[in-house]
Amino acid sequence: MKGTSGTLDLVCPAGTPAALRAAVDAGADSVYVGFRDETNARNFPGLNFSRADLEDGLAYAHGHGVKVLVAINTFPGAGNPGPWRGAVDAAAALGADAIIVADIGLADYARRTHPGLRRHLSVQAAASSPEAIGFYHRELGISRVVLPRVLTIEEIAALNKAVPVETEVFVFGAMSVMAEGRCSMSSYLTGKSPNTVGVCSPASHVRYLDTGDTLLTTLGGYTINAFSETESACYPTLCKGRFVARGKTSYLFEEPTSLNAIGILPELMAAGVTGLKIEGRQRGRAYVAEVVAAFRRAVDAAVRGEPAPPTDLVAMTEGGCYSAGAYRKAWY
Amino acid sequence: MAAKPRQAKLTLGPVLFNWAPGRWRDFYLRIADEAPVESVCVGEVVCSKRAPFFEPVLGGVIERLEAAGKEVVHSTLALIMNEREMDTVRALAAGTDLFVEANDIAAVALLSGRRHAIGPYVNVYNEDTLAFLARHGATRVSLPGELPAQSIAALAGAGVPELEVQVFGRLPLAISGRCFHARSRGLNKDGCRYVCAEDPDGMEVETLDGDPFLAVNGTQTLSYTWCNLAGELAELRAMGVHRFRLSPQDTDMVAVARIFRDLLDGRRQPREVRESLAGLAGGTPFSNGFYYGVEGVAFRGPESGASPPASV
Amino acid sequence: MRQSHPLAHRLVPPLSPVLVAGLALRALPPALFQPVLGLAMATMRRRHAGAFERLAGLGEPVFLIDPIDLPYSFVLRAGARAPSLTAIRGGHAVRATATIRGPLLALIDLLQGRIDGDALFFSRGLVIEGDTEAVVALRNAVDGAEIDIAADMASLLGPLARPARRLAGAAGAVYSRLAEDLETLRRAAIAPAMRRAGADAARLDRMDEAIAELRRRMRRGRMEKP
Incomplete structure (x- = not known):
């Protein structure tokens, strides 16, 4: 299997089984998906996987040596743990390679109920320090942490020396300027909390x-x-x-722009990062195919120590432009 | 149903804004002397660059608060981004006699195993998370501002730890690595010139239609409206919530505390304090939408069909 | 809720072979296309049933699909019970849940998942109005369905599939050549107008600023009154 500890893992988004196949075909090491409900942070109409979709997706991905990670990364509402626990149980029963969780209580449930199921910590948990990450590792058995988009490359390198788990960073796509999983601006105007409704x-x-x-x-x-x-x-x-x-x-908070770290992959690798994550489960399979293929080529080049092959992903970006975002000090 | 009536308590949240050290000190000294609150939070929650300004007067403030019989709660940063900031949290956690409120999971980690509080910046949405935190030493949890009544009731049903709900002041909505106050002036965070000090209640943010709807406080974004759950106190107490947070604004917070004390003690009714609270807010609209599971910006007055308060 | 502006949807059609063909087709009644559209929907239901499942929960949404370079629009009734696709002229009388406008070829690319809907929207190549939730659901349903018009048509043609595919390929080549010629023509035609536009833009920016300032003053004035 690709993407085991010590090597790079290109983690790619899929909102539909078609996008999952596109990601696998374009060279993903892992594909992350969510169920068709409020248990994941891309709960968009018409998107995501039924239990049967996941079963088919797992068969296709595993047949190609690609892992499937199931994002169950919203926060279960009080008095209503059913959908979230059910999602964890289903991911375990169907043979997902890992779940991506944000909520402490849900991670605790998964640890107790399915100790053999690998647990990644979602970016929504906003764990950005050795203390926080160590705590999640020690108390909840987290084996990989998706880092919040508030750290520079230098800070990520320092962090990787201090934590006992793999780290994963975003390399492309929509970027939140707010600490993830800790923003109620949308619910302030709509009444729907991203944290609970997804x-x-x-x-x-x-x-x-x-x-x-x-x-x-x-x-x-x-x-x-x-x-x-x-x-x-x-x-x-x-x-x-x-x-x-x-x-x-x-643009008081952030200009319309997308993150693109394709030019700094060697630096991220030198900083000790394991997972390279492409955002965009809500995007079409054309996006998945194009962005995944570009990153596959770039990652392979970086591993061989060669310069990045030229790519043009501007058409895929918000606002028609991209930046290295928080990885550079100038962003703050 | 609670077995015996419990005394309702008030917590004054930490000052979130960048107030000048003299004013910051005078504010807390007056709270110590005059405000009918049981607990007072001190410490910088939003931006570590501000802390050095009031640190020289912090000791005196704590002394006066304790002398006045207030419980002093040490609030930690909501977002820890570097070693220097982690050091400030480590220092607080090392003081084993301090009652510390953790606003980041790193602080929870450092306080694990001893008695501490959880602040509203830690995501506590359900019973499993609450139970986990309680097992690790949390004795008090100030709930996130966006929780609806239904969730608060379910969490209160667990019995422990003690829950707190913010009932007054701007609601924190987001925290970022970037400083928007600095950005609004074309500056970056490192060279911010402390422009946030010009807005003691935060900088108003309007939509393109000219509707004010958010307030920026450095790296933090708050509601433009002031949360006001004066009309919901009785219902919250019936659920089993007995501690309420007043978040400091640039107004007479002693008067605010007295009003809420009167409400909790049954000396005054919500409709009797409506005008005085509106006066203290200086025309800034109130909101209570999150409590009712609708847009946080909304305000449901008693005439809008909200359930009438039971007796306090 | 805000109503659609009367001057809405002035997306300018690209000078493409589709536009030219559309002008030529203007005389034909839309009913003429109905058998083909009916067949297309039947195929859709047979080969891509999953797409309708993704639209469940929306009720019986009605989409007005408006290729801006054709003299026709299409009404898509996407409810699971009796989905249908109808060609009409105009479309102003349709009570649609949502309207999707764009150049025909972009809409076809979207239908076949060859282009990312968000990217097309960001670049302003797509205009949507009405119920955004319905549009997002439709986009996701269609993208997930792996629609391939050539393959779908081939499934109807049986033994004729292979020659039909070759014909489609040849038509594509002719189309590309036509598109290039028209692009040259377009650039020559608009060059003088482009030079004027720069000056106008600067003037409009100044006006926008003045209006915003007036608005703010009005609001302040309103609030300051007791």
């Missing part, structure tokens, strides 16, 4: 109004962006909204 800026609360020369985006009735005819658009999230502070209109 969707930020739910489509049910988003409206677009295209007047021909301006595209207005509203969330819960509040205007959160306006794009001129020539501007690239982005996801209707508050952290990439255009607002007014002190009389000045700006």
